[in-house]
């Protein structure tokens with residue numbers, strides 16, 4: 001039986017032999033981050049996908065992330081390491097629903113969180129991620145914004161850009177919606193000296209009580225640079241583990257033990273190994289018209305996000 005370390009070594013050998021770049025979202029387990037060429041938040045992964053020199057990309061994340069890579073790099077073979085790994089938020093709004101919203105708000109710029117399907121992106125003006133949303137929305141020359149699908153991230157952006165008028169739908173990330181005001185009260189009582197760092201996908205009642213809100217990468221760099229020694233982390237619990245590796249002298253506590261994305265956790269080391277051997281995972285194929293239409297809002301994101 002192979003040990004974890006032997007399996008990781010075999011993956012490192014195979015990815016070199018097969019010219020594969022492994023991208024891993026920060027919500028992956030630590031042993032997955034260790035075999036990746038690049039790890040980060042959704043925005044970082046999109047930029048890295050376009051820059052990677054390898055001919056093959058293996059995404060350890062969820063489907064919309066692999067789709068984004070394919071949209072940006074059509075000449076590459078792009079694989080999702082577990083074909084079942086979707087994002088429930090990305091599937092909350094159908095094309096017909098968005099068409100109706102656009103008829104209702106015809107003079108609004110449609111801003112889509114990147115956690116959307118490629119099909120839905122074809123109807124949007126610009127994509128954003130949690131780390132780029134405020135900057136991008138500020139740079140949009142229209143002050144009427146239809147923000148889909150996450151109304152919690154949208155509300156957080158709206159607070160920072162009060163001069164613009166936003167319309168939202170009822171959508172959100174089921175993982176972050178687990179976090180409540182009661183969790184916050186309990187965690188603060190348990191760790192009164194800790195700073196609270198949360199993701200803006202949390203409900204406003206949670207984000208409003210935090211010391212910092214930002215993307216996964218934002219949370220990690222805030223904790224690293226801070227002089228504080230203890231932190232309560234309000235996002236997917238893998239970040240708690242990564243931070244413990246990154247800053248062994250500091251202490252990190254999950255805001256709730258329930259903040260686990262089941263879809264992100266479908267990726268395993270053995271799954272990555274099998275995908276590299278062509279025994280598991282899925283290659284992403286995309287119709288060229290769909291790809292070109294879905295690329296427009298992503299290109300706008302990269303342009304406006306800098």
Ligand code: 13P
Pocket residue numbers: 040041042043087115129130131173201214215216217
């Ligand atoms: P970021 O990586 O952009 O912070 O997004 C978090 C997330 O939920 C990804 O699915």
Ligand code: SF4
Pocket residue numbers: 062086087088089090115173174175176236261262263264
């Ligand atoms: Fe989707 Fe939320 Fe999981 Fe991110 S954490 S992939 S938004 S369900």
